Amino acid sequence: EAQVTQNPRYLITVTGKKLTVTCSQNMNHEYMSWYRQDPGLGLRQIYYSMNVEVTDKGDVPEGYKVSRKEKRNFPLILESPSPNQTSLYFCASSVLNQPQHFGDGTRLSIL
């Protein structure tokens, strides 16, 4: 089954404790991206990647890192999480210039 898989689905953690949210897709898509969704603000892009070893900042990259060492994986790293990063996070992938497919989402709470 074609899918984008994120882990974990839910995480409650504390300020400053490094965490990684994994994202994997099995559709051989070149393009992958991370979004956060907050009430009233819609989806905002954090980082995106056009292919292996190619990543770029989206609209709200501060406090986040990503890597794209393999085509299928695009982890999101929060080196020192803060409460303002509490949000619902989505990973997405697509063939270039096509609509994106989203993972199930990761709900992060940072206390």
Place this chain on the structure above:
Amino acid sequence: RKEVEQDPGPFNVPEGATVAFNCTYSNSASQSFFWYRQDCRKEPKLLMSVYSSGNEDGRFTAQLNRASQYISLLIRDSKLSDSATYLCVPSNNNDMRFGAGTRLTVKP
């Protein structure tokens, strides 16, 4: 001004009603247009692409007006299962811009 502006809703309609959502976008370089549907606390899912000539998919009709930078979605014969938030998404290459969404509740 937001890049993508949508009717905030919520729209509360009875089953069988026809409902229309509007969306305006600011980036004239947008080349592709989509409507996504998002159920509460779930991931957005592609509902339909929007073509310049307008297009229909069953009960759903999408229209695009490039000159006015305006996109619309019409839902006919609303079903309970249509209750969701509808996201307007103009895109320039892979740069997809999501509206905050319009919430629809269809009631029996």
